[in-house]
Amino acid sequence: MNMTKNVQRLAVVSALAALFALPLSAKADDAAATFKSKCAGCHAADGTGSPMGKKMGAHDFTSAEVQKMSDAELSETITNGKGKMPAYKSLTPDQVKGLVGYIRSLKK
Numbered sequence: 047m048n049m050t051k052n053v054q055r056l057a058v059v060s061a062l063a064a065l066f067a068l069p070l071s072a073k074a075d076d077a078a079a080t081f082k083s084k085c086a087g088c089h090a091a092d093g094t095g096s097p098m099g100k101k102m103g104a105h106d107f108t109s110a111e112v113q114k115m116s117d118a119e120l121s122e123t124i125t126n127g128k129g130k131m132p133a134y135k136s137l138t139p140d141q142v143k144g145l146v147g148y149i150r151s152l153k154k
């Protein structure tokens with residue numbers, strides 16, 4: 047096997063890797079952007095809760111109390127609301143999943 051072929055192969059593999067990596071990182075960015083626009087007003091960008099959110103009863107997302115909740119419980123709260131938290135029925139299952147992942151990433 048000659049060198050040029052190896053280099054070409056490497057180039058193709060890197061191009062493919064970049065192609066697949068892109069949508070994944072875009073998804074994580076999407077979740078962060080959705081969280082900032084729809085959720086941060088009450089939960090704060092870092093998930094610890096804005097003054098208003100805390101007054102309404104939101105808990106600190108970085109705490110064990112929230113992190114011990116299952117993905118299903120977090121999704122259920124996001125989709126159907128809870129207490130003073132509004133329901134977000136227009137979010138797609140993928141968006142909800144992304145938000146749950148985002149909340150997990152806030153763990154201390």
Ligand code: HEC
Binds near residue numbers: 087088123149
């Ligand atoms: C208007 C304020 C408000 C907004 C906006 C809001 N929440 Fe909440 N959220 C709350 C409150 C208040 C609670 C506490 C509910 C309870 O336990 O009674 C809560 C609870 C939660 C919980 C369960 C953990 C906890 O604190 O009890 C999750 C998960 C959550 N919210 C995620 C989200 C996500 C994701 C968004 C954006 C799509 C969002 N919230 C937007 C007010 C809000």
